[in-house]
Amino acid sequence: MFGLLKCAQPLLGKLHSSQSNRRGLKVAVVGAAGGIGQPLSLLLKLNPHIEHLALHDLRNTQGVAMDLSHIDTPATVCPFEGGDGKSLRRAMFMADIVVVPAGLPRQPGMSRTDLVKVNASVAADVAFAASEVCPRAFIAFITNPVNVVVPLAATVLKAKCNYDPNRLFGVTSLDLVRARTFVGDALNVNPLKVEVPVIGGHTGKTILPILSQCTPAYNGTDEEVEELIKRIQGAGTEVVNAKKGEGSATLSMAHAANLFVGNLIKAIKGSDKPIVECAYVESEVTEAQFFATPFVLGPQGIKENLGLPDMNDVEMEALEKMLPELKANIEAGIKLGKDFAGQD
Numbered sequence: 001m002f003g004l005l006k007c008a009q010p011l012l013g014k015l016h017s018s019q020s021n022r023r024g025l026k027v028a029v030v031g032a033a034g035g036i037g038q039p040l041s042l043l044l045k046l047n048p049h050i051e052h053l054a055l056h057d058l059r060n061t062q063g064v065a066m067d068l069s070h071i072d073t074p075a076t077v078c079p080f081e082g083g084d085g086k087s088l089r090r091a092m093f094m095a096d097i098v099v100v101p102a103g104l105p106r107q108p109g110m111s112r113t114d115l116v117k118v119n120a121s122v123a124a125d126v127a128f129a130a131s132e133v134c135p136r137a138f139i140a141f142i143t144n145p146v147n148v149v150v151p152l153a154a155t156v157l158k159a160k161c162n163y164d165p166n167r168l169f170g171v172t173s174l175d176l177v178r179a180r181t182f183v184g185d186a187l188n189v190n191p192l193k194v195e196v197p198v199i200g201g202h203t204g205k206t207i208l209p210i211l212s213q214c215t216p217a218y219n220g221t222d223e224e225v226e227e228l229i230k231r232i233q234g235a236g237t238e239v240v241n242a243k244k245g246e247g248s249a250t251l252s253m254a255h256a257a258n259l260f261v262g263n264l265i266k267a268i269k270g271s272d273k274p275i276v277e278c279a280y281v282e283s284e285v286t287e288a289q290f291f292a293t294p295f296v297l298g299p300q301g302i303k304e305n306l307g308l309p310d311m312n313d314v315e316m317e318a319l320e321k322m323l324p325e326l327k328a329n330i331e332a333g334i335k336l337g338k339d340f341a342g343q344d
């Protein structure tokens, strides 16, 4: 019987105390030799707060690590290769943050959800390994379909008595980056001066930009607003089609994930200013059990979920319309997680 609630928490306490005794922040990148993994590892190597960078992939991390190790920043870079659980566990051992770009990208004509079959095991493997070797790590999944992968990993972590909803994230930062860029273009302003909440999930209409709350204000016509929303929702597909079968967004995704991990690091280190982030997390904000909204981060993960932004009627309607799809994705993830946990 799958006993999610029957667990004590022995592992958590035990490893956490040793984790907090170790000096130096460790980030493990799972999928580090891939299209996202390499530029992401480069950007992380440039972060002066990271002292240990562990690069895991099925193959080719030796070369990537050697290459990065010549960069004159403090992080030591260690390669780990292999599809067995051992190398993954060594890479993730006592990591403070595990960021996961591993998995196959989609091809033109595919939806992100079509990747479930091939990528589900990545989420399960990482969750099992984290339970054993870094139970207090922040885990950030980039692997698609994020809407399914995060509930799957949560379910495996629960089964291993090691789930902390404040430490598990689906990275949706690229949706925010894209929203800032496209709105910046439309307003002819520096995109870095634009703020747009993007809530929900990370596929199709579950990506919901709240343009009514954009700063500076975006006052397009209804048609322009609709077009802009569609562009943000379809931006991943725009890249997939432009790459003509050679994968999906890698460079912009690496940039977005680096922004997110950078803020996780600031939160772990403690910051005077509140760190507000947005990601797909366990949530009570809507009837979907996982949902992306802004939240405040602290050293222990999510400190406070800031909930839904103000929305106009059209945005409220779009939220209602996306919920069935998001809930179905979540249910599929939980079911898969239970299957993986049952097999363990």
Ligand code: LMR
Residues within 6 Å of the ligand: 105, 106, 112, 144, 174, 235, 236, 237, 239, 240, 248, 249, 253
């Ligand atoms: C993206 O948003 O670019 C990624 O989720 C990759 C994809 O398949 O679209």
